[in-house]
Amino acid sequence: EVLMVLGLTYVYYWDFSVILKDGFQEMAIFRPERFDVGLGLMVFAFDGIALALPLEESMQHRQHYPMVLIAAMTICVLLYASFGTLNYAVLGDDVNDVIFFNLPQNRIIASVECFY
Secondary structure (H helix, E strand, O other): OHHHHHHHHHHHHHHHHHHHHHOOOOOOOOOHHHHHHHHHHHHHHOHHHHHHHHHHHHOOOHHHHHHHHHHHHHHHHHHHHHHHHHHHHHHHHHOOOOHHHOOOOOHHHHHHHHHO
């Protein structure tokens, strides 16, 4: 998990460096022809809800579960939304579904790809 955080940190760093150098790309707010792909990605991203009940069962203080779940889901939504929006703003309509295909290929990206 530490490696995933390092990978996300690098992508955020790369995004901000591109924004400072080149600015934002032109982008469409909504593309109906790609809605099905976006919907599928959203369902895949939030498919971890199957872990909610086992997580509650394993908690020592179950009365804290609603707040833990709300906090975890809020963090996930903020990360997904900021990551997707920022990368779309940097790359524009030419963005690939897998973000690593958009990044410049170097040793850092190669090592990040290996850990995912």
